[in-house]
Amino acid sequence: MSKRPDKSSSNRLSSSPPDELNHIPLLKILSSADRQRVLQDLTEQHYTKRDVIFREGDPTEYFHIVKEGTVKCVKSSPEGKECTLKMLMPGDLFCCDAAAFEGALHPGTAQPMGDVSILRMNKKSYFDMLRRNPEAAIEVIKHLGNRLNEAQEKAKVLALDRADQRLASLLVELATKNGAKDPQGIKLPMRLTRQDMANMVGTTTETAIRIMSRFKRDRLVSGTATRLIIRDLAGLKALASA
Amino acid sequence: MSKRPDKSSSNRLSSSPPDELNHIPLLKILSSADRQRVLQDLTEQHYTKRDVIFREGDPTEYFHIVKEGTVKCVKSSPEGKECTLKMLMPGDLFCCDAAAFEGALHPGTAQPMGDVSILRMNKKSYFDMLRRNPEAAIEVIKHLGNRLNEAQEKAKVLALDRADQRLASLLVELATKNGAKDPQGIKLPMRLTRQDMANMVGTTTETAIRIMSRFKRDRLVSGTATRLIIRDLAGLKALASA
DNA sequence: AAAATAATATGACGTAAATCATGTTTTGAA
DNA sequence: TTCAAAACATGATTTACGTCATATTATTTT
Numbered sequence: 294m295s296k297r298p299d300k301s302s303s304n305r306l307s308s309s310p311p312d313e314l315n316h317i318p319l320l321k322i323l324s325s326a327d328r329q330r331v332l333q334d335l336t337e338q339h340y341t342k343r344d345v346i347f348r349e350g351d352p353t354e355y356f357h358i359v360k361e362g363t364v365k366c367v368k369s370s371p372e373g374k375e376c377t378l379k380m381l382m383p384g385d386l387f388c389c390d391a392a393a394f395e396g397a398l399h400p401g402t403a404q405p406m407g408d409v410s411i412l413r414m415n416k417k418s419y420f421d422m423l424r425r426n427p428e429a430a431i432e433v434i435k436h437l438g439n440r441l442n443e444a445q446e447k448a449k450v451l452a453l454d455r456a457d458q459r460l461a462s463l464l465v466e467l468a469t470k471n472g473a474k475d476p477q478g479i480k481l482p483m484r485l486t487r488q489d490m491a492n493m494v495g496t497t498t499e500t501a502i503r504i505m506s507r508f509k510r511d512r513l514v515s516g517t518a519t520r521l522i523i524r525d526l527a528g529l530k531a532l533a534s535a
Numbered sequence: 536m537s538k539r540p541d542k543s544s545s546n547r548l549s550s551s552p553p554d555e556l557n558h559i560p561l562l563k564i565l566s567s568a569d570r571q572r573v574l575q576d577l578t579e580q581h582y583t584k585r586d587v588i589f590r591e592g593d594p595t596e597y598f599h600i601v602k603e604g605t606v607k608c609v610k611s612s613p614e615g616k617e618c619t620l621k622m623l624m625p626g627d628l629f630c631c632d633a634a635a636f637e638g639a640l641h642p643g644t645a646q647p648m649g650d651v652s653i654l655r656m657n658k659k660s661y662f663d664m665l666r667r668n669p670e671a672a673i674e675v676i677k678h679l680g681n682r683l684n685e686a687q688e689k690a691k692v693l694a695l696d697r698a699d700q701r702l703a704s705l706l707v708e709l710a711t712k713n714g715a716k717d718p719q720g721i722k723l724p725m726r727l728t729r730q731d732m733a734n735m736v737g738t739t740t741e742t743a744i745r746i747m748s749r750f751k752r753d754r755l756v757s758g759t760a761t762r763l764i765i766r767d768l769a770g771l772k773a774l775a776s777a
Numbered sequence: 778a779a780a781a782t783a784a785t786a787t788g789a790c791g792t793a794a795a796t797c798a799t800g801t802t803t804t805g806a807a
Numbered sequence: 808t809t810c811a812a813a814a815c816a817t818g819a820t821t822t823a824c825g826t827c828a829t830a831t832t833a834t835t836t837t
Contacts, residue, residue, distance in 0.1 A: 498784090499787090
């Protein structure tokens with residue numbers, strides 16, 4: 294069982310230095326007046342990897358922005374199998390739409406991969422912001438469009454590719470979007486076990502381990518969960534579309 | 536090779552009877568003044584099943600609304616395998632976001648399943664409409680949110696379920712959302728071959744045929760492509776989550 | 778530092794589904 | 808109506824991957 298979030302660590306933002314939030318595209322585009330207003334409505338929440346932010350089936354109450362850390366979006370089947378649909382990174386929005394429907398339930402669970410900070414806003418404030426500010430609405434449309442493309446690309450890969458290709462695609466995507474340069478290659482910014490990878494590409498932990506062992510032997514990657522390095526991005530790309 | 540759309544059948548809409556378009560949620564929410572303005576910018580296009588509306592990799596030029604008929608969204612792999620991501624029905628929007636990015640390319644192909652009518656608008660007019668009309672932007676956000684949920688549910692099913700469960704899920708979804716009552720059960724409104732189904736659930740035509748034969752034997756469905764009837768929706772639902 | 782827990786590794790075996798092959802039925806075009 | 812092309816059907820064989828089992832090595836936690 295996982296603990297509820299530590300609400301004692303939440304706080305209003307109106308006093309925060311505004312430039313701290315400048316890396317969040319949605320906030321950047323607001324006029325400085327409206328931005329003040331929006332900051333009034335946002336609160337900051339802190340979670341650890343043992344918390345859940347919300348669970349599949351919970352009623353939707355807030356619009357969320359990832360401020361710091363990594364959050365995974367998970368769905369599970371009745372038999373307890375899990376599937377990780379998306380890793381959210383700083384600046385990413387979530388529940389930017391489900392909240393639209395009164396009485397809607399969360400279609401999946403949001404779980405921190407480590408320590409994370411989340412900004413959130415209640416439904417009413419969120420929709421008020423969108424109504425006041427068409428540019429913000431367009432920003433949300435862009436974000437949702439990107440998410441939809443990603444989700445459809447993921448479905449395609451799941452439908453057409455072998456497990457090793459799917460895993461290679463995953464590593465390429467993570468390295469490209471979130472990787473940091475490293476003397477040995479590209480380092481992934483979050484702790485990522487073989488089990489996590491398996492859940493992201495629709496296979497079993499054992500299969501993910503076998504494939505990663507092969508990738509390691511072929512000098513495509515090195516390291517394990519805590520420090521995973523992509524050594525040959527081009528090689529992985531080739532494998533992904535072979 | 537497929538023909539280009541028959542442009543001779545396109546026409547302005549400003550003279551059309553407005554109530555003909557009342558079944559399209561996005562247009563319904565506009566003020567009658569703004570609605571006139573929007574109708575000026577929309578044109579109607581007609582396509583047949585031998586056309587493509589646009590192809591994967593084409594530059595994005597227009598925002599689209601399905602007025603009549605069914606459109607499938609397809610992606611294909613380098614080796615020629617195809618995967619159908621979504622069936623668009625009347626009222627559905629498409630390319631409501633990709634157009635946002637200058638120079639963006641279509642991530643998939645849009646192909647009619649038969650005769651279809653499409654309303655379209657160029658990028659500039661579309662974004663002007665959104666900027667003038669926050670309610671329209673919110674409507675697009677809702678639509679994209681639904682599409683994202685569907686795409687993620689699809690990815691989950693592809694990741695976790697067997698081929699027969701995926702096919703059962705597909706039939707349940709199509710019957711529920713688009714089916715029409717029929718003396719024998721629920722009739723699906725579009726021509727749908729075993730190959731189409733295979734492409735939608737990430738399997739081969741042979742496997743889809745075998746599974747459908749079993750469904751037929753078990754009185755879950757009857758008929759073929761031209762007239763497909765769902766006879767036991769509850770049975771299919773049970774199978775989908777078994 | 779020790780103990781407990783989680784992650785990685787590898788083998789043996791079973792099975793769902795792909796592939797290849799060939800035939801029949803249905804649909805649509807000439 | 809006839810003919811050609813799709814669509815549907817079914818068997819035989821192969822294969823990628825899941826499942827179960829059992830170690831070994833890393834990480835946390837106490």
